[in-house]
Amino acid sequence: MKKRLLTDTELAECNALKRIYNAKKKELGLSQEKVAEAFGMSQTAISMYLNGLNALNVMSAARFSSLLKEPVSSFSPRIAGTIERLAKINVATDATPENIDEGVSLSPIKVWDDATPLSDDEVYVPFLREVELDAGSGRYSIEDNDSSLLRFAKRDLRNNNVQFSNARCVTVRGNSMFPVLRDGATVGVNTGKTSLGDVVDGDLYAINHNGQLRVKQLYRLPTGLRFRSFNRDEYPDEDYTYQDIQHQQISLIGHVFWWGMFAR
Incomplete structure (x- = not known):
């Protein structure tokens, strides 16, 4: 399967992250090898994030934010907004269609308790x-x-x-x-x-x-x-x-x- 190309926004996020990393790596004593070890990933995976070959997600952005001591918003306002929404969401009251991004489809929520029989699946x-x-x-x-x-x-x-x-x-x-x-x-x-x-x-x-x-x-x-x-x-x-x-x-x-x- 052909690898998906990053959108302009995703590429800009990786570039912004790389600038912050290059500016702070000496101060924090970091290298791609040390970042990879801290994340439990390969050095290749870290390089792909920094060089715009893999798009950042919530988990990777949060990890870089913690390691670089910079808020996620400094390199990805988009993901920072997602994290903020996830922190505030209340499933009972907030998970309504008007609060869901277009293009995201959620299955109906089924209510069950310990007495509910197992389904066939x-x-x-x-x-x-x-x-x-x-x-x-x-x-x-x-x-x-x-x-x-x-x-x-x-x-x-x-x-x-x-x-x-x-x-x-x-x-x-x-x-x-x-x-x-x-x-x-x-x-x-x-x-x-x-x-x-x-x-x-x-x-x-x-x-x-x-x-x-x-x-x-x-x-x-x-x-x-x-x-x-x-x-x-x-x-x-x-x-x-x-x-x-x-x-x-x-x-x-x-x-x-x-x-x-x-x-x-």
Whole structure:
């Protein structure tokens, strides 16, 4: 498929971002390699944003804004306006046709509760939880929590190559993955992907660390694995050799294919 050309507005946004980046990179000690590492992206992806080959979106604009310590409006008033509208929207009262940009089509909102039966295109996905093996022993295992379930559309699981029986949900605890994943965020995990050899550098994985449930970015190293948090100021990288992985009973629960959370 031929790559879409950027609009004049999108190209102007990339050019404005590049000017700000060039003006501040020395002051902030930045390079494209360091930006790529902070974003968990490839250096090529960062270059494509700065050189107008990929259009900026809300997530990338917010990341550049945070790193460069400049408001999104300084390089993209368009995206800044989108972020402002998203921050103010109230689904019950504001999601009306007059507030929606032309060309955007929304499906009807369906009201349901816990008693609403599953449709033919839905499945229940159980949560995983830490369970103490012996009272007061401090040893835990990770088990299904069938009393806590989340609905997923079968088509969404199929589109992400997740077998229904391999789908699980995990609740993120703490602020190590902030700002991408807040405390209390829910992630969907494909438990069919548990091989260390299949780890994709920079992707998110749910991990069983001696009975503790963790969600981290993973990177393969010649000697083992690197765990990375988004909040690297408070949580530095953790490197584990293959011997550490065995001794500390570290194993992959699965690959994170989805996440969601409330803004608060």
